[in-house]
Amino acid sequence: MKIEFYLNSELVAVDVEPMQSLLHTLRGTMGRTATKEGCGEGECGACSVLFNGRLVNACMMPISQVEGGDVMTLEGLRQTEKGLCVINALLEAKGVQCGFCTPGMVLALYALLDADPNPSEHAIRTAISGNLCRCTGYGMIVEAAKIAAQKGEGLW
Numbered sequence: 001m002k003i004e005f006y007l008n009s010e011l012v013a014v015d016v017e018p019m020q021s022l023l024h025t026l027r028g029t030m031g032r033t034a035t036k037e038g039c040g041e042g043e044c045g046a047c048s049v050l051f052n053g054r055l056v057n058a059c060m061m062p063i064s065q066v067e068g069g070d071v072m073t074l075e076g077l078r079q080t081e082k083g084l085c086v087i088n089a090l091l092e093a094k095g096v097q098c099g100f101c102t103p104g105m106v107l108a109l110y111a112l113l114d115a116d117p118n119p120s121e122h123a124i125r126t127a128i129s130g131n132l133c134r135c136t137g138y139g140m141i142v143e144a145a146k147i148a149a150q151k152g153e154g155l156w
């Protein structure tokens, strides 16, 4: 089945089984490997992307649902000022260790700050509650969100 959608603002077309996940389409069919596969069953958030501006788990979304929609992954986000603001904040706060959760975490923090430019610690922790990190203990990631809010003032 031919599916057309926007990937990082570029119109793309793929010919795949309609029930193949967006995650496997991105990574396997299209070779866009910034989006990671952790659990593959909606539990870890490693595969987080934005779909029509909303944070979703790409492993749980059949590609047929993406037809005509707008997908943003880390490949696109890191080309933007806001994406770089989040990435730099994670580096500054040392919120990246093995880095496996990081692409999903960047998308989750971006979605949070875009909706709430000055989030409380509770709001930050709630926003990343669907993203598992086995390395950092979350404190540094929360700190990164605060840095991105502060350094990105006027950007969000």
Ligand code: FES
Residues within 6 Å of the ligand: 036, 037, 038, 039, 040, 041, 042, 043, 044, 045, 046, 047, 048, 057, 058, 059, 060
């Ligand atoms: S790989 Fe999608 S939620 Fe874990």
Ligand code: FES
Residues within 6 Å of the ligand: 095, 096, 097, 098, 099, 100, 101, 102, 132, 133, 134, 135, 136
């Ligand atoms: S940095 Fe290793 S899982 Fe988060």
